Amino acid sequence: MANRITLDAHPPLEMAERMEDVGVKKATMDPWSMFALAVLAGSFIGLGAEFFTLVITDSGLSFGMNKLVGGFVFCLGLILVVVAGAELFTGNNLIVMAWVGGKLTLGQVMQNWLIVYAGNLFGSLATAAFMYFTRQWVFSDYHVGVTALNIANAKVNLPFGAALTRGILCNALVCLAVWLTLSGRSVTDKIMAILFPITAFVASGFEHSIANMYFIPMGILMKGEPQVVQAAGHVAADLAQLNLQGFVDNLIAVTTGNIFGGGFLVAGVYWFIYRRPKVRAVEEAGRAAAPAEGQPLAADRASG
Amino acid sequence: MASLLSILDAGITIVVPATVWTLLAFGLIQLIRESVHLPMEQPRQVARETRS
Numbered sequence: 001m002a003n004r005i006t007l008d009a010h011p012p013l014e015m016a017e018r019m020e021d022v023g024v025k026k027a028t029m030d031p032w033s034m035f036a037l038a039v040l041a042g043s044f045i046g047l048g049a050e051f052f053t054l055v056i057t058d059s060g061l062s063f064g065m066n067k068l069v070g071g072f073v074f075c076l077g078l079i080l081v082v083v084a085g086a087e088l089f090t091g092n093n094l095i096v097m098a099w100v101g102g103k104l105t106l107g108q109v110m111q112n113w114l115i116v117y118a119g120n121l122f123g124s125l126a127t128a129a130f131m132y133f134t135r136q137w138v139f140s141d142y143h144v145g146v147t148a149l150n151i152a153n154a155k156v157n158l159p160f161g162a163a164l165t166r167g168i169l170c171n172a173l174v175c176l177a178v179w180l181t182l183s184g185r186s187v188t189d190k191i192m193a194i195l196f197p198i199t200a201f202v203a204s205g206f207e208h209s210i211a212n213m214y215f216i217p218m219g220i221l222m223k224g225e226p227q228v229v230q231a232a233g234h235v236a237a238d239l240a241q242l243n244l245q246g247f248v249d250n251l252i253a254v255t256t257g258n259i260f261g262g263g264f265l266v267a268g269v270y271w272f273i274y275r276r277p278k279v280r281a282v283e284e285a286g287r288a289a290a291p292a293e294g295q296p297l298a299a300d301r302a303s304g
Numbered sequence: 305m306a307s308l309l310s311i312l313d314a315g316i317t318i319v320v321p322a323t324v325w326t327l328l329a330f331g332l333i334q335l336i337r338e339s340v341h342l343p344m345e346q347p348r349q350v351a352r353e354t355r356s
Contacts, residue, residue, distance in 0.1 A: 105334060105338065106327075106330060106331045106334045106335075107331060107334035107335035107336075107337070107338040107339075108335075108338075109331060110328070110331030110332055110334065110335045111335050113331075114335075160317060161313055161316065161317045164316070164317060164320060164321070165316060168320065256320065256321050256324045256325070257320070259324045259327075259328075260320045260323065260324050263324075263327075264323070
Protein backbone atom coordinates (compact mmCIF):
# COMPACT_ATOMS: atom_id res chain seq x y z
CA MET A 1 0.00 0.00 0.00
CA ALA A 2 2.22 2.79 -1.32
CA ASN A 3 -0.25 5.69 -1.11
CA ARG A 4 -2.06 5.69 2.21
CA ILE A 5 -5.15 7.93 2.46
CA THR A 6 -5.38 9.56 5.88
CA LEU A 7 -7.74 12.01 7.57
CA ASP A 8 -5.43 12.71 10.50
CA ALA A 9 -4.34 16.29 11.07
CA HIS A 10 -0.80 17.15 9.99
CA PRO A 11 1.55 16.83 12.99
CA PRO A 12 3.51 19.93 14.12
CA LEU A 13 6.72 18.78 12.43
CA GLU A 14 4.99 18.66 9.03
CA MET A 15 3.28 21.97 9.80
CA ALA A 16 6.71 23.56 10.30
CA GLU A 17 7.92 22.17 6.95
CA ARG A 18 4.77 23.38 5.22
CA MET A 19 5.14 26.82 6.79
CA GLU A 20 8.64 27.19 5.35
CA ASP A 21 7.41 26.19 1.89
CA VAL A 22 4.38 28.49 2.14
CA GLY A 23 6.67 31.32 3.26
CA VAL A 24 8.88 30.87 0.18
CA LYS A 25 5.83 30.85 -2.13
CA LYS A 26 4.41 33.98 -0.51
CA ALA A 27 7.66 35.94 -0.62
CA THR A 28 8.48 35.03 -4.23
CA MET A 29 5.01 35.80 -5.62
CA ASP A 30 4.56 38.42 -8.35
CA PRO A 31 4.46 41.82 -6.55
CA TRP A 32 1.23 42.95 -8.22
CA SER A 33 -0.59 39.73 -7.34
CA MET A 34 0.78 40.11 -3.80
CA PHE A 35 -0.55 43.67 -3.59
CA ALA A 36 -4.00 42.70 -4.95
CA LEU A 37 -4.26 39.83 -2.46
CA ALA A 38 -3.18 42.21 0.33
CA VAL A 39 -5.93 44.68 -0.62
CA LEU A 40 -8.40 41.80 -0.35
CA ALA A 41 -7.07 40.83 3.09
CA GLY A 42 -7.40 44.41 4.33
CA SER A 43 -11.01 44.44 3.10
CA PHE A 44 -11.76 41.05 4.68
CA ILE A 45 -10.41 42.15 8.07
CA GLY A 46 -12.37 45.40 7.70
CA LEU A 47 -15.55 43.39 7.10
CA GLY A 48 -14.86 41.31 10.21
CA ALA A 49 -14.29 44.52 12.20
CA GLU A 50 -17.53 46.02 10.88
CA PHE A 51 -19.45 42.85 11.78
CA PHE A 52 -17.91 43.04 15.28
CA THR A 53 -18.94 46.71 15.68
CA LEU A 54 -22.51 45.97 14.64
CA VAL A 55 -23.00 42.90 16.81
CA ILE A 56 -21.65 44.32 20.08
CA THR A 57 -23.84 47.46 19.79
CA ASP A 58 -26.70 47.43 22.32
CA SER A 59 -26.53 43.63 22.50
CA GLY A 60 -28.00 43.53 26.01
CA LEU A 61 -25.45 40.87 26.99
CA SER A 62 -23.14 40.88 29.98
CA PHE A 63 -19.58 42.23 29.52
CA GLY A 64 -17.96 38.84 29.00
CA MET A 65 -20.66 37.44 26.72
CA ASN A 66 -20.65 40.62 24.63
CA LYS A 67 -16.89 40.24 24.13
CA LEU A 68 -17.27 36.54 23.35
CA VAL A 69 -19.94 37.11 20.69
CA GLY A 70 -17.95 40.02 19.24
CA GLY A 71 -14.81 37.88 19.04
CA PHE A 72 -16.73 35.04 17.44
CA VAL A 73 -18.12 37.19 14.62
CA PHE A 74 -14.77 38.92 14.04
CA CYS A 75 -13.42 35.51 12.95
CA LEU A 76 -15.12 36.22 9.61
CA GLY A 77 -12.07 38.29 8.64
CA LEU A 78 -9.42 35.60 9.12
CA ILE A 79 -11.68 32.84 7.77
CA LEU A 80 -12.03 34.84 4.54
CA VAL A 81 -8.27 35.44 4.45
CA VAL A 82 -7.34 31.79 4.99
CA VAL A 83 -10.08 30.03 3.03
CA ALA A 84 -10.62 32.47 0.16
CA GLY A 85 -6.89 33.23 0.01
CA ALA A 86 -5.38 36.64 0.71
CA GLU A 87 -2.16 38.19 2.00
CA LEU A 88 -2.41 39.49 5.56
CA PHE A 89 0.59 41.29 7.09
CA THR A 90 0.13 39.83 10.57
CA GLY A 91 -0.16 36.25 9.29
CA ASN A 92 2.82 36.84 6.99
CA ASN A 93 5.00 37.51 10.03
CA LEU A 94 5.31 33.70 10.04
CA ILE A 95 7.51 34.03 6.93
CA VAL A 96 10.30 34.66 9.44
CA MET A 97 10.45 30.85 9.70
CA ALA A 98 11.56 30.54 6.05
CA TRP A 99 14.11 33.31 6.58
CA VAL A 100 15.75 31.77 9.64
CA GLY A 101 15.63 28.43 7.82
CA GLY A 102 17.82 29.99 5.10
CA LYS A 103 15.21 29.69 2.33
CA LEU A 104 14.65 33.44 1.95
CA THR A 105 16.76 36.55 2.36
CA LEU A 106 15.77 39.25 4.83
CA GLY A 107 15.31 41.54 1.82
CA GLN A 108 12.67 39.21 0.36
CA VAL A 109 10.86 39.10 3.70
CA MET A 110 10.94 42.88 3.87
CA GLN A 111 9.64 43.28 0.32
CA ASN A 112 6.69 41.02 1.16
CA TRP A 113 5.94 42.87 4.38
CA LEU A 114 6.11 46.31 2.75
CA ILE A 115 3.86 45.41 -0.18
CA VAL A 116 1.39 43.50 1.98
CA TYR A 117 1.24 46.21 4.66
CA ALA A 118 0.53 48.86 1.99
CA GLY A 119 -2.12 46.65 0.38
CA ASN A 120 -3.76 45.91 3.73
CA LEU A 121 -3.86 49.64 4.52
CA PHE A 122 -5.47 50.40 1.17
CA GLY A 123 -8.08 47.64 1.57
CA SER A 124 -8.94 48.61 5.15
CA LEU A 125 -9.27 52.31 4.33
CA ALA A 126 -11.44 51.52 1.30
CA THR A 127 -13.70 49.33 3.45
CA ALA A 128 -13.99 52.09 6.08
CA ALA A 129 -14.94 54.56 3.32
CA PHE A 130 -17.54 52.16 1.92
CA MET A 131 -19.04 51.57 5.37
CA TYR A 132 -19.21 55.31 5.96
CA PHE A 133 -21.13 55.84 2.71
CA THR A 134 -23.58 53.03 3.55
CA ARG A 135 -24.71 55.16 6.54
CA GLN A 136 -25.02 51.89 8.43
CA TRP A 137 -23.69 53.82 11.46
CA VAL A 138 -27.13 55.50 11.91
CA PHE A 139 -28.63 52.12 12.91
CA SER A 140 -30.06 51.89 16.43
CA ASP A 141 -30.30 55.69 16.80
CA TYR A 142 -26.64 56.26 15.80
CA HIS A 143 -25.43 53.70 18.36
CA VAL A 144 -23.50 51.70 15.77
CA GLY A 145 -21.60 54.92 15.06
CA VAL A 146 -21.16 55.50 18.79
CA THR A 147 -19.61 52.03 19.18
CA ALA A 148 -17.22 52.72 16.29
CA LEU A 149 -16.31 56.09 17.83
CA ASN A 150 -15.68 54.63 21.29
CA ILE A 151 -13.61 51.70 19.98
CA ALA A 152 -11.35 54.05 18.00
CA ASN A 153 -11.06 56.58 20.83
CA ALA A 154 -10.02 53.88 23.29
CA LYS A 155 -7.35 52.65 20.87
CA VAL A 156 -5.73 56.04 20.22
CA ASN A 157 -5.61 56.77 23.97
CA LEU A 158 -3.65 53.63 24.82
CA PRO A 159 -0.17 54.27 26.26
CA PHE A 160 2.73 53.01 24.09
CA GLY A 161 3.57 50.09 26.40
CA ALA A 162 -0.02 48.86 26.56
CA ALA A 163 -0.47 49.06 22.78
CA LEU A 164 2.85 47.26 22.28
CA THR A 165 2.13 44.37 24.64
CA ARG A 166 -1.45 44.02 23.39
CA GLY A 167 0.02 43.91 19.87
CA ILE A 168 2.47 41.17 20.90
CA LEU A 169 -0.23 38.98 22.41
CA CYS A 170 -2.64 39.65 19.57
CA ASN A 171 -0.33 38.45 16.84
CA ALA A 172 0.89 35.52 18.89
CA LEU A 173 -2.74 34.36 18.83
CA VAL A 174 -3.33 35.30 15.16
CA CYS A 175 -0.17 33.46 14.08
CA LEU A 176 -1.13 30.49 16.25
CA ALA A 177 -4.48 30.46 14.42
CA VAL A 178 -2.70 30.50 11.04
CA TRP A 179 -0.25 27.89 12.34
CA LEU A 180 -3.16 25.65 13.41
CA THR A 181 -4.77 25.94 9.97
CA LEU A 182 -1.64 24.27 8.56
CA SER A 183 -2.62 21.16 10.50
CA GLY A 184 -6.00 20.98 8.77
CA ARG A 185 -6.91 19.10 5.62
CA SER A 186 -10.42 20.48 5.00
CA VAL A 187 -12.13 23.87 5.08
CA THR A 188 -13.96 22.78 8.26
CA ASP A 189 -10.64 21.95 9.94
CA LYS A 190 -9.30 25.38 9.05
CA ILE A 191 -12.37 27.26 10.29
CA MET A 192 -12.36 25.34 13.57
CA ALA A 193 -8.65 26.09 13.99
CA ILE A 194 -9.29 29.82 13.56
CA LEU A 195 -12.27 30.20 15.90
CA PHE A 196 -10.74 29.95 19.36
CA PRO A 197 -7.47 31.91 18.98
CA ILE A 198 -9.17 34.77 17.13
CA THR A 199 -12.14 34.90 19.50
CA ALA A 200 -9.64 34.96 22.39
CA PHE A 201 -7.65 37.90 20.99
CA VAL A 202 -10.69 39.99 20.15
CA ALA A 203 -12.48 39.25 23.44
CA SER A 204 -9.29 40.06 25.36
CA GLY A 205 -9.04 43.49 23.71
CA PHE A 206 -5.65 42.83 22.09
CA GLU A 207 -4.46 45.08 19.26
CA HIS A 208 -4.30 44.03 15.61
CA SER A 209 -2.58 46.53 13.31
CA ILE A 210 -4.67 45.70 10.22
CA ALA A 211 -7.98 45.71 12.13
CA ASN A 212 -6.96 49.11 13.54
CA MET A 213 -6.52 50.34 9.95
CA TYR A 214 -10.32 49.98 9.77
CA PHE A 215 -11.37 50.79 13.35
CA ILE A 216 -9.46 54.06 13.80
CA PRO A 217 -10.27 55.69 10.42
CA MET A 218 -13.92 54.70 10.98
CA GLY A 219 -13.78 56.43 14.38
CA ILE A 220 -12.21 59.53 12.81
CA LEU A 221 -15.06 59.61 10.28
CA MET A 222 -17.60 59.24 13.12
CA LYS A 223 -15.95 62.12 14.99
CA GLY A 224 -17.05 64.33 12.09
CA GLU A 225 -20.72 63.37 12.56
CA PRO A 226 -22.34 65.65 15.19
CA GLN A 227 -25.28 63.27 15.82
CA VAL A 228 -22.90 60.42 16.65
CA VAL A 229 -20.74 62.58 18.96
CA GLN A 230 -23.91 63.87 20.67
CA ALA A 231 -25.33 60.35 21.07
CA ALA A 232 -22.00 59.26 22.57
CA GLY A 233 -22.16 62.11 25.10
CA HIS A 234 -18.61 63.24 24.25
CA VAL A 235 -17.22 66.76 24.29
CA ALA A 236 -14.47 67.82 21.87
CA ALA A 237 -11.72 67.38 24.50
CA ASP A 238 -12.59 63.67 24.93
CA LEU A 239 -11.79 63.05 21.27
CA ALA A 240 -8.66 65.20 21.04
CA GLN A 241 -6.37 62.21 20.29
CA LEU A 242 -8.67 60.78 17.62
CA ASN A 243 -6.86 62.10 14.54
CA LEU A 244 -4.21 61.11 11.99
CA GLN A 245 -1.41 61.53 14.55
CA GLY A 246 -3.19 59.25 17.02
CA PHE A 247 -3.74 56.71 14.22
CA VAL A 248 -0.06 56.68 13.21
CA ASP A 249 1.16 56.49 16.85
CA ASN A 250 -1.14 53.53 17.50
CA LEU A 251 -0.01 51.75 14.31
CA ILE A 252 3.70 52.17 15.19
CA ALA A 253 3.28 50.59 18.63
CA VAL A 254 0.85 47.87 17.55
CA THR A 255 2.72 46.89 14.36
CA THR A 256 5.95 46.59 16.35
CA GLY A 257 4.18 44.36 18.86
CA ASN A 258 2.57 42.31 16.09
CA ILE A 259 5.93 41.64 14.39
CA PHE A 260 7.47 40.55 17.70
CA GLY A 261 4.51 38.36 18.69
CA GLY A 262 4.19 36.63 15.32
CA GLY A 263 7.76 36.67 14.06
CA PHE A 264 9.65 35.92 17.26
CA LEU A 265 7.25 34.24 19.68
CA VAL A 266 5.54 31.93 17.17
CA ALA A 267 7.69 31.59 14.02
CA GLY A 268 11.03 31.87 15.83
CA VAL A 269 10.07 29.53 18.65
CA TYR A 270 8.58 26.84 16.37
CA TRP A 271 11.60 27.08 14.04
CA PHE A 272 13.85 26.51 17.07
CA ILE A 273 11.78 23.52 18.18
CA TYR A 274 11.32 21.77 14.83
CA ARG A 275 13.52 23.25 12.12
CA ARG A 276 16.87 24.20 13.61
CA PRO A 277 19.75 22.36 11.84
CA LYS A 278 20.46 19.86 14.63
CA VAL A 279 16.80 18.76 14.89
CA ARG A 280 16.41 18.68 11.10
CA ALA A 281 19.47 16.44 10.72
CA VAL A 282 18.10 13.96 13.28
CA GLU A 283 14.71 14.00 11.55
CA GLU A 284 16.20 13.39 8.10
CA ALA A 285 18.36 10.57 9.45
CA GLY A 286 15.23 9.02 11.00
CA ARG A 287 13.38 9.20 7.69
CA ALA A 288 16.26 7.61 5.80
CA ALA A 289 16.38 4.78 8.33
CA ALA A 290 12.61 4.13 8.30
CA PRO A 291 11.24 4.68 4.77
CA ALA A 292 7.58 4.41 3.81
CA GLU A 293 6.11 0.95 3.43
CA GLY A 294 6.94 -0.60 0.06
CA GLN A 295 9.96 1.67 -0.47
CA PRO A 296 13.50 0.21 -0.51
CA LEU A 297 15.72 0.97 2.45
CA ALA A 298 18.40 3.64 2.01
CA ALA A 299 21.10 0.95 2.29
CA ASP A 300 19.37 -1.13 -0.42
CA ARG A 301 19.15 1.88 -2.72
CA ALA A 302 22.82 2.60 -2.18
CA SER A 303 23.81 -0.98 -2.99
CA GLY A 304 21.70 -0.89 -6.17
CA MET B 305 7.81 44.12 43.62
CA ALA B 306 6.56 47.37 42.12
CA SER B 307 10.08 48.41 41.14
CA LEU B 308 10.72 44.98 39.60
CA LEU B 309 7.57 45.35 37.52
CA SER B 310 8.52 48.83 36.40
CA ILE B 311 12.00 47.60 35.37
CA LEU B 312 10.37 44.75 33.43
CA ASP B 313 7.92 47.17 31.82
CA ALA B 314 10.75 49.48 30.78
CA GLY B 315 12.69 46.45 29.50
CA ILE B 316 9.81 45.33 27.28
CA THR B 317 9.07 48.79 25.94
CA ILE B 318 12.76 49.28 25.06
CA VAL B 319 13.98 45.82 24.07
CA VAL B 320 11.03 44.79 21.87
CA PRO B 321 10.95 47.93 19.70
CA ALA B 322 14.76 47.98 19.50
CA THR B 323 14.83 44.35 18.31
CA VAL B 324 12.01 44.78 15.79
CA TRP B 325 13.20 48.11 14.41
CA THR B 326 16.78 46.81 14.05
CA LEU B 327 15.43 43.82 12.09
CA LEU B 328 13.36 46.12 9.88
CA ALA B 329 16.33 48.46 9.30
CA PHE B 330 18.61 45.56 8.26
CA GLY B 331 15.83 44.19 6.07
CA LEU B 332 15.34 47.51 4.33
CA ILE B 333 19.07 47.88 3.72
CA GLN B 334 19.24 44.36 2.29
CA LEU B 335 16.17 44.96 0.12
CA ILE B 336 17.75 48.11 -1.31
CA ARG B 337 21.05 46.30 -1.92
CA GLU B 338 19.28 43.36 -3.61
CA SER B 339 17.19 45.63 -5.82
CA VAL B 340 20.31 47.60 -6.84
CA HIS B 341 22.50 44.53 -7.42
CA LEU B 342 19.98 42.34 -9.25
CA PRO B 343 19.51 44.58 -12.33
CA MET B 344 23.33 44.88 -12.54
CA GLU B 345 23.84 41.13 -12.16
CA GLN B 346 21.25 39.99 -14.72
CA PRO B 347 22.92 41.37 -17.91
CA ARG B 348 26.28 39.97 -16.73
CA GLN B 349 24.72 36.56 -16.12
CA VAL B 350 23.02 36.57 -19.54
CA ALA B 351 26.33 37.56 -21.15
CA ARG B 352 28.12 34.73 -19.34
CA GLU B 353 25.48 32.19 -20.37
CA THR B 354 25.38 33.22 -24.03
CA ARG B 355 29.15 33.51 -24.43
CA SER B 356 30.36 30.69 -26.68
